[in-house]
Amino acid sequence: MADAEVAERLVAPPAAPVAAAGRAGTLAGELQAEATHALAQAGLQPAVTRPRRKINWLIVTGGVILALVLGLTLAAPMLAPYHPAEQRARERLQGPSRAHPMGTDRLGRDIYSRVLYGGQTSLSASSIALGVTLTIGVALGLLAGYAGGWVDGAIMRLVDVLLAFPSFILALIVAGLYGPGLLKVVLAATAVWWVSYARVTRSLVLQAKQEGYVQAARAAGARPLSIAVREVLPQILGPIVVLATLNLGRLILTLSGLSFLGMGAQPPTAEWGLMLSEGKAYFMEFQHMMVFPGLMIFVTVLGLTLLGEGLRDVLDPNGAAGRA
Amino acid sequence: MLQYTARRLLITVPVLWAAFTLSFLLIRAAPGDPVDIMFGPQESGGGVEAVTKEQKDQRRRELGINQPLPVQYVAWFGRVLHGDIGTSFKSRRSVFVELQQRLPATLTLAAASFTIKVVVVVGLGILAAAKVGSIWDHLVRLFALVLIAMPSFWLGLLLLWLFAVHFQWVTVAGPATPQRVVLPAVTLGLVTAPTVMRVLRASLLAELGRAHVVFSRAKGLPEHLILWRHTLRLAMLPAVTLLGISLTYLMTGSVIIESVFSWPGVGKYVMDSIQARDYPVIQGFVLLATAITVFGNLLVDLAYGLLDPRIRLGTAGQT
Numbered sequence: 309m310a311d312a313e314v315a316e317r318l319v320a321p322p323a324a325p326v327a328a329a330g331r332a333g334t335l336a337g338e339l340q341a342e343a344t345h346a347l348a349q350a351g352l353q354p355a356v357t358r359p360r361r362k363i364n365w366l367i368v369t370g371g372v373i374l375a376l377v378l379g380l381t382l383a384a385p386m387l388a389p390y391h392p393a394e395q396r397a398r399e400r401l402q403g404p405s406r407a408h409p410m411g412t413d414r415l416g417r418d419i420y421s422r423v424l425y426g427g428q429t430s431l432s433a434s435s436i437a438l439g440v441t442l443t444i445g446v447a448l449g450l451l452a453g454y455a456g457g458w459v460d461g462a463i464m465r466l467v468d469v470l471l472a473f474p475s476f477i478l479a480l481i482v483a484g485l486y487g488p489g490l491l492k493v494v495l496a497a498t499a500v501w502w503v504s505y506a507r508v509t510r511s512l513v514l515q516a517k518q519e520g521y522v523q524a525a526r527a528a529g530a531r532p533l534s535i536a537v538r539e540v541l542p543q544i545l546g547p548i549v550v551l552a553t554l555n556l557g558r559l560i561l562t563l564s565g566l567s568f569l570g571m572g573a574q575p576p577t578a579e580w581g582l583m584l585s586e587g588k589a590y591f592m593e594f595q596h597m598m599v600f601p602g603l604m605i606f607v608t609v610l611g612l613t614l615l616g617e618g619l620r621d622v623l624d625p626n627g628a629a630g631r632a
Numbered sequence: 633m634l635q636y637t638a639r640r641l642l643i644t645v646p647v648l649w650a651a652f653t654l655s656f657l658l659i660r661a662a663p664g665d666p667v668d669i670m671f672g673p674q675e676s677g678g679g680v681e682a683v684t685k686e687q688k689d690q691r692r693r694e695l696g697i698n699q700p701l702p703v704q705y706v707a708w709f710g711r712v713l714h715g716d717i718g719t720s721f722k723s724r725r726s727v728f729v730e731l732q733q734r735l736p737a738t739l740t741l742a743a744a745s746f747t748i749k750v751v752v753v754v755g756l757g758i759l760a761a762a763k764v765g766s767i768w769d770h771l772v773r774l775f776a777l778v779l780i781a782m783p784s785f786w787l788g789l790l791l792l793w794l795f796a797v798h799f800q801w802v803t804v805a806g807p808a809t810p811q812r813v814v815l816p817a818v819t820l821g822l823v824t825a826p827t828v829m830r831v832l833r834a835s836l837l838a839e840l841g842r843a844h845v846v847f848s849r850a851k852g853l854p855e856h857l858i859l860w861r862h863t864l865r866l867a868m869l870p871a872v873t874l875l876g877i878s879l880t881y882l883m884t885g886s887v888i889i890e891s892v893f894s895w896p897g898v899g900k901y902v903m904d905s906i907q908a909r910d911y912p913v914i915q916g917f918v919l920l921a922t923a924i925t926v927f928g929n930l931l932v933d934l935a936y937g938l939l940d941p942r943i944r945l946g947t948a949g950q951t
Contacts, residue, residue, distance in 0.1 A: 468643075469650040472929070474880075474921045480887060481655075481914060484906030485662035561783055565888050568785045569903070584785060588892070591789055592797050602786030610781035 366618030373611030377604070381427030388421035392578040401594055411596040413586060423600050426578040430605070433490050433573075434559040440498040442552055445505025446541075452506065453513025454536040464510070467503050475500040476562065483571035490563070490579070493572045497562060501555070508551055512544035519543075546623030553616035557609040564605050580605050640933050644926050651926075652712070655918040656705055659911055667691050708915075717919060718912030722905070727916035731898060738897035741820065741889070742882040744813050748821030749828070749882075750875065757832030757871070762859055764837060772833070776826035784823040788892035791815050816893040820886055824878050832871040839867040873932050880928030883921075 380387065389407075396416035404411045410419040452463040475497075482496035483489070513536070516522055521543075525535045564581030566572040568588075573579035575586075580601040587597030667688050692698040699707075711718065718727045760772035795801045795815060802815055839845070840863055848858045887899035894900075898917065905913035 465646075465650075469647055469654065472647045472651050472922055472926045473654070474925055476887070477918065477921050478658075480902075481906060481918065482658065484903070485659060485909070485914075557781065564783060565785060568783075569888060569891055581783075581785075584783075584789070588789060591793055595793055598786070598789050602783060602789070605783045606781050606786065609783075610777070613777060613780050 364618045364621060366614050366621065368618075370611045370614030370616070370618055373607060374615060377427065377608045377611060378431070380424055381431055384421075384424035384428060388418070388424045390418040390421040392422045392425035393417065393576050394421075401590065403594070403596055410600045411594070413583075413597055414590065419583070419597065419600055422578040422583060423580070423604055426580045426583055426601060427604060427608075429490070429573055429577055429579040430560060430564060430581070431608070433494055433579075434556055434563055437494045437497050437501070437559050437563065438552060438556050440494075441501040441555075442505055442548075444498070445502035446509050446548060448502065449506040449509025450513055450536050450541065453510035454517070454532060454540065460510070463506065467506055470500055470503050473500060476565075479562070479566060480569070480571060483566060488571045488574060490567070490573045490577075493563060493566045497559065501559070504551065504555065505548065508547060509544065512547060513540055516540045516543055547626075550616055550620040550624045553612055553619055557612035557616070560605060560609055560612070636937055637934060640930055644930055648922060648926055651922040652709075652919055653705075655915060655922070656708065659914055659918075660701060660704070662909075665909070712919065717916040720905075720913050721910045722908050722913075727912050730901070730913065731916060731920060734896065734898045734901045737895060738883065738886065738890070738899065740813055741816055741886055741895060741897060742879070744817035745820035745824070745886075746875075746879055746882055748817055749825050749878070752821060752825045753828045753832060753871065753875070757829045758836065758859070758864075760829075760833045761836035761840065762855075772829070776829050779822055779826040782823055784819060785888050785892050787823060788816065788819040788889060791819055792893070812893070812895075816886075816889050816895055819892075820882065820889050824881065828871050828874045828878065831874055832867070835870050836863060836867040839863040872935060876928060876932035876935065880925045883924050 394417060396412070398416065399408070399412050400416040401414055402408055402412045408418050408420060410423060412418055413422070448463050452460040478500055479493055479496040482499075483493045486492050517540075522535060522539055525539050530539070563572055564579070564584070567579050567581030568585045570582075570585060573582045575582065583601035584598050584605075587594070587599075587601065591598050689698065708718070716726075716728075719725065720727055720730055723730065756772045756775070760769045763769055792815060796803065802811060836859075840859075842863075845858055845863060848862060849855075853862075886895075886897065887903065889895065890897045890899035891903070902914065902917045905917070
């Protein structure tokens with residue numbers, strides 16, 4: 309599949325790094341140089357080398373979309389005309405109007421306000437899930453890759469077992485048995501999702517171990533932990549950042565899906581998946597209840613996907629993140 | 633090939649066992665007592681239907697959940713090895729039979745969505761790769777991007793709105809008729825298509841960039857022969873893998889879609905069983921889902937070995 313990734317890049321050559329300043333810039337440069345080298349070794353022509361740095365439109369578009377979503381969400385207290393839980397019995401089930409730009413729901417709550425506040429719930433839950441999975445996955449991947457031996461074996465067997473588990477089913481069952489709730493769903497998701505980071509990190513560490521700088525550090529007498537964290541980790545961050553960005557989108561889809569099933573966020577919380585499920589009962593007559601929350605999920609995940617793929621061109625030209 | 637098959641088969645045993653044990657622990661560690669849920673809380677007043685503690689204990693003995701966990705585990709495991717995955721607490725019928733009853737609806741949905749997915753993936757993937765850089769290629773890639781970001785339940789509701797409410801071509805609720813399977817199948821097929829579509833496009837392009845293709849072009853072979861006869865088979869490999877893996881997902885992971893379209897399949901049954909703490913059903917389903925996943929992956933690996941001799945000989949990477 310590495311060949312395939314490379315090929316895709318050959319056809320649509322990646323734009324050169326744009327906003328990557330400082331350390332990230334040099335890292336990206338190095339990785340790109342490595343990719344070119346690898347391509348040459350594989351007997352392929354390197355991707356079109358561009359004399360001038362070109363704007364990566366994937367990053368720009370994705371970044372702008374995300375900034376908009378994030379801005380709307382964070383500024384919810386200022387932008388929202390109503391409190392997200394405020395019920396106005398007389399204004400129930402209204403279509404979009406001047407007073408209620410996105411209409412109202414069955415309890416007379418303003419959907420526009422709830423969509424804004426709902427972003428806070430959806431985004432923070434997904435971010436927490438991402439943070440925890442990232443930490444566990446990268447730590448275990450580093451450990452497995454660097455320690456090797458039985459430690460590696462044990463961790464990778466655990467990964468094999470978890471991969472055989474249908475992850476969505478697991479989250480569903482945990483949420484169902486331990487009681488619904490956003491936090492529980494997040495925990496259940498993290499129990500499975502770290503696997504992809506562990507695999508990517510491990511394979512990158514195994515590669516890095518062969519590199520001169522690691523051997524130099526070892527010869528200089530640095531301790532294994534220090535080598536793993538201070539030498540190897542910064543070198544392999546690029547693909548992990550890419551994977552994390554793309555995974556955040558998938559996490560948002562998963563968590564809002566669980567909320568849609570009634571297993572995640574509970575009423576009266578404003579959360580996009582939950583709002584959609586509330587709108588489901590009325591979608592025959594009042595489509596506005598399900599259109600807007602769904603649109604927000606879609607736009608957010610779209611932004612993250614664009615950003616992630618743009619970053620991949622810059623930070624992960626070998627497509628390591630895609631081999632998760 | 634025999635040795636390869638045997639090796640792959642052996643690996644599945646510990647994986648299945650571990651997944652089974654994990655699900656057992658997970659389910660039994662959960663709060664909530666199935667008997668209490670069945671009869672309602674104990675101190676519900678002295679009504680006529682109130683169940684005494686003795687009756688509840690009696691029921692617990694019948695169900696075998698009064699014994700220590702390790703004993704239950706061994707007993708359960710023994711039964712599973714004999715092909716008995718348990719009896720539903722609620723209906724007192726075999727979990728196997730209960731799941732079997734709902735399986736046709738889920739399988740119909742899985743088969744229909746898989747068909748749609750394959751058509752979309754193969755059709756659009758080849759179109760994009762054959763006309764790379766053209767407007768078609770860009771449209772296909774945009775389409776894939778949109779589908780990646782699309783929440784399945786939102787797409788489902790939008791399609792329902794469009795075709796059931798606006799055009800009134802299909803009915804929203806009712807029995808699992810062939811006509812009703814179309815919308816859920818389209819939804820499920822579409823949201824799972826983009827990844828495979830991209831992989832197929834990319835691997836086709838990689839294959840089209842090889843020396844033998846250049847040679848074929850140089851000797852004047854028509855482009856469609858190059859594509860269909862000389863590149864497609866090898867280029868299909870990664871896509872076949874992903875399609876195979878997704879087949880298992882289609883069978884177990886359609887809970888959301890079944891909920892959106894009120895499809896009377898396994899997913900809905902499991903959701904109800906979770907609510908009722910019907911342990912054997914949940915465990916049976918986890919076992920079934922895990923087994924499907926594990927064996928699905930196994931079959932994919934074997935198919936891969938058949939398509940690419942390098943893999944079954946263990947010489948991949950030595951080309």
